Amino acid sequence: MYASSRRTLIISIIGWAVALLMFFPIFWMILTSFKTELAAVSNPPSLFFQATLENFRVVQARADYLSFATNSVVISIGATIFGLIIAVPAAYVFAFYPDKRTSGAMLWMLSTKMLPPVGVLVPIYLLFIRFKLLDTYTGLIIINILMNLPIIIWMLYTFFKEIPKDILEAARIDGAGRLGELVNILLPLAVPGIASTALLSIILIWNEAFWSLNLTTFKAAPLTSFIASFSAPEGLFWAKLSAASSMAIAPILVLGWLSQKQLVRGLTFGAVK
């Protein structure tokens, strides 16, 4: 008994040391966001300082912060909703009406996720110029739907598979049409699965940087691009960078923490549950 509680103590110490070390950069960023610009760059670093909310006020007062944040919300939620509308019917067919071609079709969809964005950056950029999609919501939403569609379909599929087929079959005998079956019977049962899928999709799109940096400049640029603008060498606005960053990651950190279990399923295409 004694030995095992000592063991727990040692593991607790190691476990917490690892946790604090991994979290430290985020902690330090949050701490810096409450410093004055002078205290933020002081060396030795100031641990005890007069906390200020000035940075948050300044960053939010800049009219553009709010517009970048709005862009992130519009793009991530917009692409998620449209993605789900396209993906739910497909996942429904794969899960409840499987035939010989189902697994082939699903693997093919997965394989489109393997196309490296850098490989097709140039043609997409040119298409965006041609169709005037550069720096627009439409353009970025389309790209994000296409990027995430395979993940969404796969994740929905693994959730739909867990719904007993008998329930749907009973509805079928009652004469509900296929669309009725999907909307009236399946959707209510699948709400938790659809919600987790939506959450993962929002997280991935919120943090998407490659396409955002290349295809937007200002009007439709999300927070990932806004933060990148702090990389300009002139001026060390570390406290403001930290304040803007803290606000940019806070909602996603909370969503991510809430959905860790489902995340594994979605990101591994059901290969690890």
Next chain:
Amino acid sequence: MTKSSSSSKKGPSGLLILLAPSVLSLLVWMIVPLAMTLWFSFRRYNLLYPQRNGFAGFDNYRFLIQDPALLTSLINTVVLVGSTLAITVILGILFALLFDQPFWGQSIARLLVIAPFFVMPTVSALVWKNLLMHPANGLFAYFSKLMGLSAIDWFGSFPMLSIIIIVAWQWTPFATLILLTAIQSLGQEQKEAALMDGAGPFMMFFAIILPHLQRAISVVVMIEAIFLLNQFAEIFVTTNGGPGLATTNLAWLIYLKGIFGSNVGSASAAGVIAIVLANVVAIFLIRTVARNLEN
């Protein structure tokens, strides 16, 4: 009854309508950009000189292969992907073993460990670059001085290592999360039986846990490889591929040639190389997932 069976006879067409939006959009997404990349890679095409056009044969590829930047960027890509994979998988296994043990406040500690994965890449790169690694005002410089050493100019002296550290910090939580889930799916009876047979912790790890983790590890490796092949944002906000070409990977080279340098033909040839590379990884990933689908 007859009505419903006749409607299921008509089934396939009804089902096709439900599948069509997904299948068609992914089909277009797969074929159009790919075909364009291939096409452009054989064309003389520079956005700055629209009058120079026409078929280029293998010229773009020849110039690309003669360009020393290509080899450098390929080596950098392999170094970046390979070392990040090694670090994240090893740390991921260790962390997963650690968090498989019960300890005080374990669920909160676990939240802290996985947090870096949810930080957007531009934020993590800038926080590391400025607040931690900055040679004058960064926290690491302070610790160096505290120990009587001179401060390290991380991005000046070890640019690739600095980026690897940042990327590994972002992806270790991913490996940990997946491998922890896999370890926890290992039956308690199996572990207890091994303990009863007198297996020590090392024996237990190599004979039971590691074989059990094999598939999860391969999934982690392949998924990370696909994302890491596109590593871009971290380079964009920290080194811009430099100093020199020190941190130019394939993704940055394509950006440099195509978007920055307006040379569509050359960038497309490099894009084709990236696609071929990604496909090598993809084949293995799809095989693993397919095996899982059959079970």
